[in-house]
Amino acid sequence: MNKKQVYIYKAFERFWHWMQAILIFFLAFTGFEIHGSFSFLGYSDAVRYHNIAAYMFMILIVFAIFWHFSTGEWRQYVPTFKNIKSQLNYYIFGIFRNAPHPTKKTVLSKLNPLQKLTYFGLKILVIPLSLTSGLLYMFYRYPTRYGVDSINISTLKYIAIFHTIAAILLVVFIITHLYLITTGKTITSNLRAMLTGYEELEEYGAEENKPSDLARGDMIDKKESLIS
Amino acid sequence: MKKIVLGLVLIVLIGFYVFSLLIPKEKEESKLTLLKEKYEKKTPINVDHSKFEILKKKFNSPQEVTEACESCHNMTAHQIMNSNHWNWERAEYIKGKGIVYLGKANAINNFCIGTKGNELSCAKCHIGYGMDSTRKVFADSTNIDCLVCHDKTETYAKAQEKGGAPASGLDYNKIAQSVGKPKRTNCGVCHFYGGGGNNVKHGDLEMSMFEPARDVDIHMDAEGADLQCVDCHTTKQHVISGKLYSLSSMNLNRNNCEQCHGETPHQSSILNEHTYKVACQTCHIPIYAKVNATKMYWDWSTAGKLNNGQPYELDDSMGNHIYLSIKGNFVWKKNVKPDYIWFDGTASHYLEGDVINDTTHPLVLNQLHGSYNDPEAKIIPVKIHIAKQPYDPINRILIQPKLYSTEKGEGAFWKDFNWVTASEVGMKDAGLPFSGKVSFIKTEMYWPVNHMVSAKEKSVQCIECHTRNNSRLAKLKDFYMPGRDYSTFVDTAGTWLIVLTFFGILAHGALRIFSSKKIKKV
Numbered sequence: 001m002n003k004k005q006v007y008i009y010k011a012f013e014r015f016w017h018w019m020q021a022i023l024i025f026f027l028a029f030t031g032f033e034i035h036g037s038f039s040f041l042g043y044s045d046a047v048r049y050h051n052i053a054a055y056m057f058m059i060l061i062v063f064a065i066f067w068h069f070s071t072g073e074w075r076q077y078v079p080t081f082k083n084i085k086s087q088l089n090y091y092i093f094g095i096f097r098n099a100p101h102p103t104k105k106t107v108l109s110k111l112n113p114l115q116k117l118t119y120f121g122l123k124i125l126v127i128p129l130s131l132t133s134g135l136l137y138m139f140y141r142y143p144t145r146y147g148v149d150s151i152n153i154s155t156l157k158y159i160a161i162f163h164t165i166a167a168i169l170l171v172v173f174i175i176t177h178l179y180l181i182t183t184g185k186t187i188t189s190n191l192r193a194m195l196t197g198y199e200e201l202e203e204y205g206a207e208e209n210k211p212s213d214l215a216r217g218d219m220i221d222k223k224e225s226l227i228s
Numbered sequence: 229m230k231k232i233v234l235g236l237v238l239i240v241l242i243g244f245y246v247f248s249l250l251i252p253k254e255k256e257e258s259k260l261t262l263l264k265e266k267y268e269k270k271t272p273i274n275v276d277h278s279k280f281e282i283l284k285k286k287f288n289s290p291q292e293v294t295e296a297c298e299s300c301h302n303m304t305a306h307q308i309m310n311s312n313h314w315n316w317e318r319a320e321y322i323k324g325k326g327i328v329y330l331g332k333a334n335a336i337n338n339f340c341i342g343t344k345g346n347e348l349s350c351a352k353c354h355i356g357y358g359m360d361s362t363r364k365v366f367a368d369s370t371n372i373d374c375l376v377c378h379d380k381t382e383t384y385a386k387a388q389e390k391g392g393a394p395a396s397g398l399d400y401n402k403i404a405q406s407v408g409k410p411k412r413t414n415c416g417v418c419h420f421y422g423g424g425g426n427n428v429k430h431g432d433l434e435m436s437m438f439e440p441a442r443d444v445d446i447h448m449d450a451e452g453a454d455l456q457c458v459d460c461h462t463t464k465q466h467v468i469s470g471k472l473y474s475l476s477s478m479n480l481n482r483n484n485c486e487q488c489h490g491e492t493p494h495q496s497s498i499l500n501e502h503t504y505k506v507a508c509q510t511c512h513i514p515i516y517a518k519v520n521a522t523k524m525y526w527d528w529s530t531a532g533k534l535n536n537g538q539p540y541e542l543d544d545s546m547g548n549h550i551y552l553s554i555k556g557n558f559v560w561k562k563n564v565k566p567d568y569i570w571f572d573g574t575a576s577h578y579l580e581g582d583v584i585n586d587t588t589h590p591l592v593l594n595q596l597h598g599s600y601n602d603p604e605a606k607i608i609p610v611k612i613h614i615a616k617q618p619y620d621p622i623n624r625i626l627i628q629p630k631l632y633s634t635e636k637g638e639g640a641f642w643k644d645f646n647w648v649t650a651s652e653v654g655m656k657d658a659g660l661p662f663s664g665k666v667s668f669i670k671t672e673m674y675w676p677v678n679h680m681v682s683a684k685e686k687s688v689q690c691i692e693c694h695t696r697n698n699s700r701l702a703k704l705k706d707f708y709m710p711g712r713d714y715s716t717f718v719d720t721a722g723t724w725l726i727v728l729t730f731f732g733i734l735a736h737g738a739l740r741i742f743s744s745k746k747i748k749k750v
Contacts, residue, residue, distance in 0.1 A: 012237070039695075052248070056244055149603070179736070
């Protein structure tokens, strides 16, 4: 099997990923200060920066959604239960025996089934939970302000608790994610791929999935130029 | 392709930048500027009272001065005689009790307890001349004391223990010719000394407010805005707006900050949202009794101890009485952080003769109503004054003792130091039953704190409430507050989940290192 440097993460994807990483870190940091877990920035600044970062995160999400749909990349996240057992087996047993990754990474299928499931869960459950509870947190008093008492939410309690749950889940995800990026071909290969866009993949994968990364890149270019 | 991506990135960055411009910045509020302009203009004087012949004649009694006033102001007596400053009571609706006439005339408080039978002393702060227990004074409009409110020479004074009569030796001509709009000194001579001494009652109204520094009160700052009481407590036909819930119970004729500042005066929308549930005073009066201490606790049960048959007093290092034979023990405090309660503008009161059913808790003499779920209610700062005061354990009612008299042997506690006779005479004056037994009961009064507003830089900071430890609002538990509250279950489960994940990856990582070494060896 030949190995080849493949351009696997596009520029926007990398920008989105790192921006999202920074924002989630910052939101978690300021958020848990607001939650009362510690004090560092000072309460009013923590709230102010948390809100600014929240708006930035929402803008980023809008762009990311547009990107995912316009490029068709959203298909990467459709969960599958195929191979999920072998992937689990790999993390529990294979990894210690230096066994090969059970799922081949290709441009068209960058994520292993566990990743698909996890990211799908993040996108469809955790982020929306965080976002809706966060928006309600910001605006739950607005109906009253404009005299619409009937839809006013009288207590912040459940909004806040669900927002906390989403935050805790994200923290757990980040810890796991940070660790699992070291389980690539080498310890840093995944990290390097997300920084440079290139990763050394087996050619077999690139060919198997027909359109070569180059051809595929052209295709996207065409598609995007059509859109714009 | 690259261009498009770069373009997208640029758009995002521009978006962030534009958004950052939208974030409000600290600015001088235009509304505040308008207010400052308004109060910088001093109202011109329309009438010079020193030119009136009638005020140059010789006055033999204060009543003659009043007659002179009324000769021109011929509709004013009617206004005064319908005011609560004159009547010492007003009609109040109290839930469960209906309409009652409540005021100093009949209320029972937990300071000097009540005025009944003690008029000669208490009425030093009545806007009339010569009140006594018969209260005939109210019938004659020449008994109205115009001067105590309108004197601008600052020489007018009332005599001690003369039912509101003026001190002797006053130059009535000079005083009468000086009259004008009341200033802080006019209101302060009574309202700063309620309860028988400086700052005894309110905590936020006391003699430092005659000429307060900016730190004491931003509005009345003698070097700054120099607002007078009546600038906020606006007056129509001698009915003065604003009242205190030690004696009031209805959400009517209130004074509030919003009347000048509006309901949402902040630049920050988060702060403006606080105004749905938090009164301005809560954040803007971080402490009260800033200059002189205020009385927080009054124990009547220790009163009456004598030293060689004589009453005595003990003072603390600040010069405050901590014991008086006539009044008992006191606790004073300075720079006090207020307590906080929900308040919807209505209150109920202990009225004389009300039977006390629950003696296990302190009896609240003026219960202020409100809760988080009450849309009218906001969090307000209060001073809670606690007392142990005389109580008839058989009839289960508070005792209105006779305290003051000029002579020994009339039963007055301050002369004879006997609770039973003082109670007997006092309750008879008040028309209430008395069993002959005196015991003491713990009572509380809630005094909303509205003055001694600090500069905005010194207002209460977010973290003082939004914190798990020693939150200013720790006692208000009926709502969820970020920073203070959390779900114990979610936080505990979440912490465990994070810790387990962390140890999970540590173990996994350790195993990987271990096994890779083993594989290499093989």
